[in-house]
Amino acid sequence: xxxxxxxxxxxxxxxxxxxxxxxxxxxxxxxxxxxxxxxxxxxxxxxxxxxxxxxxxxxxxxxxxxxxxxxxxxxxxxxxxxxxxxxxxxxxxxxxxxxxxxxxxxxxxxxxxxxxxxxxxxxxxxxxxxxxxxxxxxxxxxxxxxxxxxxxxxxxxxxxxxxxxxxxxxxxxxxxxxxxxxxxxxxxxxxxxxxxxxxxxxxxxxxxxxxxxxxxxxxxxxxxxxxxxxxxxxxxxxxxxxxxxxxxxxxxxxxxxxxxxxxxxxxxxxxxxxxxxxxxxxxxxxxxxxxxxxxxxxxxxxxxx
Amino acid sequence: xxxxxxxxxxxxxxxxxxxxxxxxxxxxxxxxxxxxxxxxxxxxxxxxxxxxxxxxxxxxxxxxxxxxxxxxxxxxxxxxxxxxxxxxxxxxxxxxxxxxxxxxxxxxxxxxxxxxxxxxxxxxxxxxxxxxxxxxxxxxxxxxxxxxxxxxxxxxxxxxxxxxxxxxxxxxxxxxxxxxxxxxxxxxxxxxxxxxxxxxxxxxxxxxxxxxxxxxxxxxxxxxxxxxxxxxxxxxxxxxxxxxxxxxxxxxxxxxxxxxxxxxxxxxxxxxxxxxxxxxxxxxxxxxxxxxxxxxxxxxxxxxx
Numbered sequence: 001x002x003x004x005x006x007x008x009x010x011x012x013x014x015x016x017x018x019x020x021x022x023x024x025x026x027x028x029x030x031x032x033x034x035x036x037x038x039x040x041x042x043x044x045x046x047x048x049x050x051x052x053x054x055x056x057x058x059x060x061x062x063x064x065x066x067x068x069x070x071x072x073x074x075x076x077x078x079x080x081x082x083x084x085x086x087x088x089x090x091x092x093x094x095x096x097x098x099x100x101x102x103x104x105x106x107x108x109x110x111x112x113x114x115x116x117x118x119x120x121x122x123x124x125x126x127x128x129x130x131x132x133x134x135x136x137x138x139x140x141x142x143x144x145x146x147x148x149x150x151x152x153x154x155x156x157x158x159x160x161x162x163x164x165x166x167x168x169x170x171x172x173x174x175x176x177x178x179x180x181x182x183x184x185x186x187x188x189x190x191x192x193x194x195x196x197x198x199x200x201x202x203x204x205x206x207x208x209x210x211x212x213x214x215x216x217x218x219x220x221x222x223x224x225x226x227x228x229x230x231x232x233x234x235x236x237x238x239x240x241x242x243x244x245x246x247x248x249x250x251x252x253x254x255x256x257x258x259x260x261x262x263x264x265x266x267x268x269x270x271x272x273x274x275x276x277x278x279x280x281x282x283x284x285x286x287x288x289x290x291x292x293x294x295x296x297x298x299x300x301x302x303x304x305x
Numbered sequence: 306x307x308x309x310x311x312x313x314x315x316x317x318x319x320x321x322x323x324x325x326x327x328x329x330x331x332x333x334x335x336x337x338x339x340x341x342x343x344x345x346x347x348x349x350x351x352x353x354x355x356x357x358x359x360x361x362x363x364x365x366x367x368x369x370x371x372x373x374x375x376x377x378x379x380x381x382x383x384x385x386x387x388x389x390x391x392x393x394x395x396x397x398x399x400x401x402x403x404x405x406x407x408x409x410x411x412x413x414x415x416x417x418x419x420x421x422x423x424x425x426x427x428x429x430x431x432x433x434x435x436x437x438x439x440x441x442x443x444x445x446x447x448x449x450x451x452x453x454x455x456x457x458x459x460x461x462x463x464x465x466x467x468x469x470x471x472x473x474x475x476x477x478x479x480x481x482x483x484x485x486x487x488x489x490x491x492x493x494x495x496x497x498x499x500x501x502x503x504x505x506x507x508x509x510x511x512x513x514x515x516x517x518x519x520x521x522x523x524x525x526x527x528x529x530x531x532x533x534x535x536x537x538x539x540x541x542x543x544x545x546x547x548x549x550x551x552x553x554x555x556x557x558x559x560x561x562x563x564x565x566x567x568x569x570x571x572x573x574x575x576x577x578x579x580x581x582x583x584x585x586x587x588x589x590x591x592x593x594x595x596x597x598x599x600x601x602x603x604x605x606x607x608x609x610x
Contacts, residue, residue, distance in 0.1 A: 021502055021505065022509075149513075151525055152503070157510075157525050159510055159513060159522060190495040190497055193492060199501055199504075200507075200509075201323075201456050201457065202456065202457075202505075203505040203506070211516075
């Protein structure tokens, strides 16, 4: 095989109290990387569909991850990547992570030696670290699919969570970007003991709610006390969109990753009133917004051609 | 009916990352309160088996809780309580909470009007607040049985958790007491963001571990980053006992409540090597210690005579 095309799904991380430790792969939004074996060693980027994303292989997450996989395998060939972005830049939907994962899986697919999942994750995490800090909460679900709890980073400890079949997700992306670096710069260094305890109890209740299909548990617990309060000013219109979504029947609403995308959890598939309420709330705040209906992408990154 | 005897189980709270929000009722250790209707209004304490516990009804948790139940019901009779302590004073096994719960349930049992579970909890919480601060993580499991997550305090939001049938618990109590007030005074006001995130992820993993019967999840996650580090000097011998228990096969170890009792989780019933290792570790540190083997008390407080 001398060429391959890999799709990696976008993802929502944090989901409120799961800040920096919970992520969810989503259907219908993802990045696609085609890798072609090329004679000279090294990884090059032939084209990225979004011109704002660098083609410099030292600053492109797909290329960094592919290069890490090649290096780890010890195989010596060159790769030329073509990257089709289905995910927005600085949108909060795990775009840099999906490109990194797709790059790693594409490089792997062209090799004889099969790396472990943890090696692929390491490659993608190294790439993510260059643009967004070393955070696993998008990379892991994008690779593995489903909802994943990052129980620890050193060493990496992962737990796949069940997501009850009754849940749908509404992603609403307002027409402004938020740089991950900026969103991280405003985070508090410390949090009060009371907030730390409430965050822990809420996360435990949230994951149980997703496993059990318990809307009340999600409604009560989907609230972040660490990142969202500190970032409120970065997300104009979000507070109103959250209130509107809950009033329209959403079980819970949170900022997706570093935003600005907002994620609503809806039980039973009646997503339209929630999507409409959120888009209207952003419009009232002066921002256009697009909505997308998703389910859990249970497969994760996969070869599609 | 003019008299009743109520048993309320002891409980372990915190369990590591569930500091101030997780509690577990235990078999084989509990307090018993006998209430007799007496002519004159008001609650009196005829006798407490442990002479260190005040019989002053304004400072005795069983009496305070019973009085709160009477007041809430509007019924007007007097009560005389006899309290048989099966739980140690200042031991970390929810003794003040068990007495409060037993007092509330006994008063309830003698009344015509049936109060809701939340009213009984409020009465016991008011009593617990007098001696140990307003914390629900012992009162709730002692009343309801089982393992309970306190997802929020204002309003009180509770979630019963499954505990997989494979788990046994070893409680080891060294021969020194720790006052709850002192144990709370050393708690940090703030915690680092990293610790808050790790605490949340660990608690989510821990409750999933108990539900699924997953020893690895418990082993990785049963670690408290808020209270135990701050309280280390209050529990001489505990660090060595914890290390010894894990080496002897325990899935996890944590201080029970405000200590000094230590709780080990053991999968499969082979509790003796764990108990022995912990008692020996305390002995090496210069402290006698007693061990108790328990399972989950699933019934909670109940009328026994």
